[in-house]
């Protein structure tokens with residue numbers, strides 16, 4: 037298999053270490069010996085797998101594709117660069133192309149179509165600024181439909197994790213940008229989901245954290261399911277910040293730049309789930325409506341996950357092989373000489 041240089045670089049980063057988030061850990065070269073990962077915070081736990089997706093130095097894939105104004109061609113649009121057709125990407129992620137004509141939210145008022153064309157590597161327009169590039173999720177309102185963006189993990193086998201992203205959101209009112217775990221159920225009362233959502237119609241320093249469902253089947257708000265938290269240090273969600281969810285067996289805990297902002301034990305997801313990132317709007321009560329012609333964006337410099345997986349066959353054991361680690365947890369304890377303190 038021959039990969040363009042920077043895709044190889046992506047894989048190397050997956051197998052090496054997280055330059056930013058692991059600042060407190062041992063030197064990067066030591067991480068190859070890691071058998072497990074210990075998170076910090078109030079719900080410190082061990083995890084046996086790690087993945088790091090870096091979107092910061094991918095200039096050869098950068099380009100903003102013109103938005104597709106026709107709903108029917110949106111869903112079937114090709115990926116926006118070879119970055120998204122490489123096995124380094126497709127082994128772990130699926131591009132969303134579904135629409136809400138069936139099974140959308142009950143109060144959806146606008147036809148919404150997810151398009152691979154709305155997920156792209158974008159160059160920093162501040163020439164010479166750092167980083168060179170990031171991953172952008174775009175959602176835009178047309179008169180007849182809302183064009184939306186989503187990626188889903190291929191694996192549905194994440195069972196407990198600590199996921200972080202360095203991201204920001206901006207754009208017109210009436211969009212949602214989100215990072216969440218998800219286990220589908222036809223019965224909305226049985227969906228399991230740990231949500232981190234930015235509402236662009238809302239206040240510019242509030243993040244909405246929910247152990248779904250946030251509403252009962254008859255539409256009543258379930259107040260214990262949600263925390264609307266203020267970002268620390270005067271930050272707004274238009275600022276770059278490290279957003280983090282720790283999903284552990286008894287509760288979900290969310291952090292912004294390492295500071296805990298929310299914790300919910302009510303309705304903590306129990307079963308293996310996937311990871312989803314998206315930018316969308318459906319004209320319902322939760323997102324609101326975007327004005328025709330408006331767009332909103334979530335931009336991500338990097339995404340990092342330490343996790344356990346119930347998938348012992350394909351994807352995640354492949355990850356173990358690539359990383360050459362994940363095997364040193366015995367009796368629930370990390371071998372301290374192979375442990376990576378993962379803050």
Ligand SMILES: *[C@@H]1O[C@H](CO)[C@@H](O)[C@H](O)[C@H]1NC(C)=O
Nearest residue numbers: 060076077078294295296379
């Ligand atoms: C985890 O450690 C990092 C690096 O030392 C620190 O910045 C962060 O605040 C810590 N987070 C928690 C929740 O303790």
Ligand SMILES: *[C@@H]1O[C@H](CO)[C@@H](O)[C@H](O)[C@H]1NC(C)=O
Nearest residue numbers: 107108111134135137138149
């Ligand atoms: C919307 O999804 C349905 C299947 O749920 C599909 O039949 C239809 O072609 C899709 N429409 C568009 C515009 O993508």
Ligand SMILES: *[C@@H]1O[C@H](CO)[C@@H](O)[C@H](O)[C@H]1NC(C)=O
Nearest residue numbers: 221222223224225226227253
């Ligand atoms: C949906 O799930 C809830 C909670 O488990 C249950 O009470 C309800 O009966 C289910 N509804 C249907 C139609 O199965």
Ligand SMILES: *[C@@H]1O[C@H](CO)[C@@H](O)[C@H](O)[C@H]1NC(C)=O
Nearest residue numbers: 235238244257259262263264
């Ligand atoms: C959180 O914010 C949403 C959207 O503004 C609001 O509908 C909801 O009532 C708030 N929930 C809590 C628990 O404050």
Ligand SMILES: *[C@@H]1O[C@H](CO)[C@@H](O)[C@H](O)[C@H]1NC(C)=O
Nearest residue numbers: 145146319320321322324325
């Ligand atoms: C959004 O606009 C549609 C009409 O296009 C309307 O039916 C719906 O109620 C609006 N949604 C909200 C939350 O106001």
Ligand SMILES: *[C@@H]1O[C@H](CO)[C@@H](O)[C@H](O)[C@H]1NC(C)=O
Nearest residue numbers: 081082083084196344365368
């Ligand atoms: C992850 O798996 C390891 C190894 O089985 C175990 O020691 C650890 O407690 C698990 N972490 C969580 C949060 O369940």
Ligand SMILES: *[C@@H]1O[C@H](CO)[C@@H](O)[C@H](O)[C@H]1NC(C)=O
Nearest residue numbers: 069071364366371372373374
């Ligand atoms: C811990 O891991 C190191 C490095 O993999 C190994 O050399 C050592 O024997 C292990 N110690 C125990 C007690 O398993």
